[in-house]
Amino acid sequence: MTNTAMLNKLVIIGVGLIGGSFALALRNAGLVKHIVGVGRSQQNMQCAVMYGVIDEIAVDMASALYQANLVFLAMPVGQTAHVMERIAPHLQANTIITDAGSTKQDVIAAARHHLPMQNRHHFVPGHPIAGTEQSGAQAAQADLYRNKHIILTPLPETSMDAVERVSELWQACGAQVSLMPANEHDQVLAATSHLPHILAFTMMNHLHHSTSNPENLLRFSGSGFRDFTRIASSSPEMWRDICLANREALLEQIDAYQNELNALQEILKNNNGEALEKTFSQARSVRENWLKNKL
Numbered sequence: 001m002t003n004t005a006m007l008n009k010l011v012i013i014g015v016g017l018i019g020g021s022f023a024l025a026l027r028n029a030g031l032v033k034h035i036v037g038v039g040r041s042q043q044n045m046q047c048a049v050m051y052g053v054i055d056e057i058a059v060d061m062a063s064a065l066y067q068a069n070l071v072f073l074a075m076p077v078g079q080t081a082h083v084m085e086r087i088a089p090h091l092q093a094n095t096i097i098t099d100a101g102s103t104k105q106d107v108i109a110a111a112r113h114h115l116p117m118q119n120r121h122h123f124v125p126g127h128p129i130a131g132t133e134q135s136g137a138q139a140a141q142a143d144l145y146r147n148k149h150i151i152l153t154p155l156p157e158t159s160m161d162a163v164e165r166v167s168e169l170w171q172a173c174g175a176q177v178s179l180m181p182a183n184e185h186d187q188v189l190a191a192t193s194h195l196p197h198i199l200a201f202t203m204m205n206h207l208h209h210s211t212s213n214p215e216n217l218l219r220f221s222g223s224g225f226r227d228f229t230r231i232a233s234s235s236p237e238m239w240r241d242i243c244l245a246n247r248e249a250l251l252e253q254i255d256a257y258q259n260e261l262n263a264l265q266e267i268l269k270n271n272n273g274e275a276l277e278k279t280f281s282q283a284r285s286v287r288e289n290w291l292k293n294k295l
Contacts, residue, residue: 019074020140078241146174
């Protein structure tokens with residue numbers, strides 16, 4: 001890493017798991033001198049200072065953004081337009097802005113609406129494919145992004161210098177950076193992330209509604225159920241915003257998944273053991289090949 005990537009001032013808007021982990025990773029890499037946090041919860045912000053995630057709690061947006069080298073937007077995607085509207089009057093022309101939103105087309109639309117061209121020139125939309133079901137500054141981990149994928153979806157007008165700088169910083173966090181069109185990103189994530197979260201939330205609600213005593217039913221659940229539903233412990237606010245932001249692609253995935261369930265239902269109705277085993281074998285093969293390629 002070259003000295004050109006050193007940040008004198010990093011501003012984190014939304015100091016939770018994602019924003020806090022980015023701050024800690026860059027601090028551990030020796031690439032940031034001063035970190036300012038912006039957030040809604042004073043208790044969480046004080047926690048961020050106590051854990052060394054940030055150095056300073058912003059008094060207001062103008063002072064927070066003054067002479068900022070990089071602004072990292074890590075709040076729920078539903079707040080993106082509002083936050084961009086708030087930061088736009090205070091951004092300097094050379095300040096780089098990037099984000100961690102799980103959807104990208106809506107983020108880019110908000111940027112086009114609220115950010116002046118000089119700032120869009122330095123806007124690098126991004127999405128770290130990393131996280132846990134935990135939230136808040138206390139959940140931040142310096143190694144959260146190590147060996148994880150980061151997808152950047154630059155605008156046509158985004159400066160390549162800005163893209164390279166953001167890429168370098170993510171690489172310093174231990175991440176692998178890829179570039180992708182925003183619409184392709186949203187389609188891929190609808191299938192591999194947004195749909196699984198919908199399924200986990202729905203499974204928990206299904207069990208809750210399917211019996212008058214869900215606690216007794218859950219008492220006998222095993223590790224497979226625990227692993228499958230782990231992500232149902234994720235932030236409801238965050239996932240509400242993600243699902244609404246990527247609604248069209250997610251609805252297509254729900255339809256396709258329902259078709260798979262309908263096909264499986266017919267196999268069971270027909271008591272077709274051969275077809276059932278073939279379906280399960282195919283699924284296992286797909287997963288094993290995926291795991292093999294990840295290693």
